[in-house]
Amino acid sequence: MNKIQIENKLSQYGHRPTAARLEVVEALLNFHGHMTADDLYEHMQSTGSSVGRMTVFRTLDLLAEIGVVRPTYQGSGAAHFVLLEDGHHHHLVCMRCAQTVEFAECSFAEDLSQQLAEKHGFKIEGHLLEIYGVCKKCQAG
Amino acid sequence: MNKIQIENKLSQYGHRPTAARLEVVEALLNFHGHMTADDLYEHMQSTGSSVGRMTVFRTLDLLAEIGVVRPTYQGSGAAHFVLLEDGHHHHLVCMRCAQTVEFAECSFAEDLSQQLAEKHGFKIEGHLLEIYGVCKKCQAG
């Protein structure tokens, strides 16, 4: 999902694709991997952006609402946002040290999605699969 | 997963199944669904427990470390803990109002688990599948 697509999605949902929001989107796409709102804000600061902290928080919330990102909890107290490429995201998380490894393989069946949508009246737009385990380093320690 | 099994798991991992911890476990099992640490603490208070707030936080962290619960983020600022029955948990979340619906159907393939374990050196112990969508009420509004 690129900047243009996200811009369109914002418009679709009646939110203006303002300069500040697009700066956040740009930073989000450049900043690879998981990040907290403050991580992203500080990264933007370091590249000379003048977008405020509140706008970063609000834009991430907005992007979560329209299904571009999703907040997850990685044990640090702050929400970590992950990009939902093509609507989904998958990662392994170490239960001890919170190290995460992303992977592309998707085992989510489309028919289960439909079945759940009907059963619960939801319009389904994406998913996150988190697998828990213990990483090599923590198995040794 | 019942109280005894969790008690054994604590011991297995070298943590004492103290009275305070078991009270938290008991409350956790009674309190159905998702909850924040403070939700659980307040619930315990209301039932006359004298276990302190810190112990509730610490016990939940401990249980997360051994795979009994998992913190998730549901947009409220506080971590929501879900019980990993038999190692896994699945729910639908509304992207607008954060309403959640749990479901039992599991589409996670065992062979993918093995494949990932080998590839990344993880010892896999469970998973969470979060499906995002818009609930009936929010579709209407």
Added chain:
DNA sequence: CCTTGTTTTGATATAAAATATCACCATGGC
């Protein structure tokens, strides 16, 4: 263009949640 109503922004203030500290208590091995 201007005017006007609406949305967005960002500084600041506030509230909420998580973590650190530390003295005390409980437990288990010696």
Added chain:
DNA sequence: GCCATGGTGATATTTTATATCAAAACAAGG
């Protein structure tokens, strides 16, 4: 019992998130 280790809980502190509000940006209509 005595010591070493681990666990507890009150409190203080830090970190995150949210509320507030005046100013700025914008869209629409005249």
